[in-house]
Amino acid sequence: MADFECGPINYKTREGLHILQGIHLRLSSPAMVVINGPSGCGKSTLLRAITGLNNAEVALRRLDQERFDERTLSAWRAKVTLLLQDAPCLEGSVLENLTFPFDFKNSGGRMCSETSISNRLGEVDLGHIPLDADVRRLSGGERHRLGIVRGLLWGPKVLIADEPLSGLEPELADKCFHVLMDYARMENAIVICVLHEERFAGKADQWLKLENGTLHRINPL
Amino acid sequence: MAHYIELTPFDLFLAVGLIIIAAAISVALKLGITRSLFMASARCMLQLGAMGLILKKIFQINTPLLVLGWLMIMLVFAGREAVRRSKTKYKGINLDALATMTVSSLVAGGLVTQMVIKVSPWYDPQYLIPIFGMVFGNSLNGICLCLDRLTEYVRSRGREIELMLAFGATRSEAMRRGARQAVRTGMIPIINNMTVAGIVSLPGMMTGQIVAGASPMQAVAYQIVIMFMIAAANALGSMSIATLAGRRLVSNYGLQLPEHKK
Numbered sequence: 001m002a003d004f005e006c007g008p009i010n011y012k013t014r015e016g017l018h019i020l021q022g023i024h025l026r027l028s029s030p031a032m033v034v035i036n037g038p039s040g041c042g043k044s045t046l047l048r049a050i051t052g053l054n055n056a057e058v059a060l061r062r063l064d065q066e067r068f069d070e071r072t073l074s075a076w077r078a079k080v081t082l083l084l085q086d087a088p089c090l091e092g093s094v095l096e097n098l099t100f101p102f103d104f105k106n107s108g109g110r111m112c113s114e115t116s117i118s119n120r121l122g123e124v125d126l127g128h129i130p131l132d133a134d135v136r137r138l139s140g141g142e143r144h145r146l147g148i149v150r151g152l153l154w155g156p157k158v159l160i161a162d163e164p165l166s167g168l169e170p171e172l173a174d175k176c177f178h179v180l181m182d183y184a185r186m187e188n189a190i191v192i193c194v195l196h197e198e199r200f201a202g203k204a205d206q207w208l209k210l211e212n213g214t215l216h217r218i219n220p221l
Numbered sequence: 222m223a224h225y226i227e228l229t230p231f232d233l234f235l236a237v238g239l240i241i242i243a244a245a246i247s248v249a250l251k252l253g254i255t256r257s258l259f260m261a262s263a264r265c266m267l268q269l270g271a272m273g274l275i276l277k278k279i280f281q282i283n284t285p286l287l288v289l290g291w292l293m294i295m296l297v298f299a300g301r302e303a304v305r306r307s308k309t310k311y312k313g314i315n316l317d318a319l320a321t322m323t324v325s326s327l328v329a330g331g332l333v334t335q336m337v338i339k340v341s342p343w344y345d346p347q348y349l350i351p352i353f354g355m356v357f358g359n360s361l362n363g364i365c366l367c368l369d370r371l372t373e374y375v376r377s378r379g380r381e382i383e384l385m386l387a388f389g390a391t392r393s394e395a396m397r398r399g400a401r402q403a404v405r406t407g408m409i410p411i412i413n414n415m416t417v418a419g420i421v422s423l424p425g426m427m428t429g430q431i432v433a434g435a436s437p438m439q440a441v442a443y444q445i446v447i448m449f450m451i452a453a454a455n456a457l458g459s460m461s462i463a464t465l466a467g468r469r470l471v472s473n474y475g476l477q478l479p480e481h482k483k
Contacts, residue, residue, distance in 0.1 A: 048475075052475075070474075071473070074389055077388065079389075083387075084380075084387055088380035090381050090384065091378075104390050104391070154388060
């Protein structure tokens with residue numbers, strides 16, 4: 001069981017535009033949450049604000065009993081992890097790209113076995129890719145799926161993904177969406193995704209829409 | 222004191238002839254650098270002349286305060302030059318460069334003058350000023366190269382740094398690869414210099430000492446000490462500027478990209 005709270009979040013651009021206006025998120029696991037909204041409404045800004053990757057004003061970041069502040073942001077990000085938009089990769093092999101976080105001080109002794117790596121890769125149809133392959137040889141869609149696998153192996157209590165399915169064929173997108181949904185269920189975690197496709201939004205436990213700087217609940221009402 | 226041939230003003234006048242040769246080539250090939258060549262030679266003469274006069278005075282008066290004061294002035298100029306030469310700037314770069322220069326040259330230069338050469342009195346300007354001058358000049362170079370490499374790394378591989386941060390990397394973990402590359406870059410010139418020393422070139426200081434009549438073995442001994450000192454200063458300087466700059470370029474809230482030099 002994970003209890004996650006973040007907010008109120010306020011974000012103003014340098015030009016004075018108030019993009020996020022007092023958003024307050026409180027979620028309990030297991031939960032699959034989909035956020036959408038018109039492009040440019042600040043969805044990525046919201047996800048970055050939650051994970052402390054921009055200078056938004058965030059009054060409280062709490063996971064279970066633990067509160068996090070500016071000095072403990074990196075520990076927060078190890079538990080509330082963002083899969084960045086466009087699935088960036090490190091220069092190096094597929095294996096390095098999946099396992100680099102386990103060397104961080106904040107990994108807290110987490111491990112990942114070769115079996116879990118190959119299982120997860122298989123789930124998103126990447127089973128055929130050798131672990132020592134150079135990531136530069138992967139296609140855009142393969143990188144996106146690699147990014148998802150990286151997040152699942154890392155196993156944070158709250159997994160946040162910024163358009164993780166973009167550029168995937170519908171069939172693969174379905175598969176990946178269900179893998180993320182299963183993660184929330186099986187690991188008793190919280191998954192928050194920004195997604196464009198409304199067909200997925202309807203299947204999630206919660207569907208939130210970001211508009212005019214605030215979140216509106218679409219489903220369940 | 223060993224003997225050497227003293228140069229007279231007339232000798233210097235003859236040397237101007239050499240610049241005329243360079244200028245003639247510039248004119249003949251329409252290089253368009255005749256003016257700057259003359260300007261540079263004039264500046265070189267004036268600056269070195271002024272330096273000579275100042276050093277002469279400092280050597281005469283010979284008090285610790287004056288020597289230290291002069292070293293401070295050199296230090297400040299070296300720090301400013303390091304910033305001026307580097308391609309990118311960020312807020313606080315002046316302070317970082319100055320702090321780095323101070324620490325690296327103080328440690329390396331201090332060890333050499335006080336522990337190795339054992340200068341007596343400890344502030345003897347005959348040793349302190351040229352030796353610290355060499356440390357400053359060389360650290361300046363190392364710091365510049367290191368800074369440029371680091372900002373270039375952050376600019377070109379910022380996405381990777383963010384990726385690591387997003388997975389809980391601390392700031393230093395996220396910058397580790399970049400800092401390592403930058404420190405390596407800062408140290409390459411001195412490594413190259415040490416590698417070819419004596420084969421391709423006789424280092425300037427050694428040349429000077431030999432001309433001034435020192436025994437070649439003594440000149441070599443000095444040169445070795447100086448090169449090791451420069452290596453230490455470069456390593457220290459690159460490491461500290463990479464750490465300081467890294468902290469400015471990556472905050473707790475992610476990347477803070479520097480602005481390009483206008």
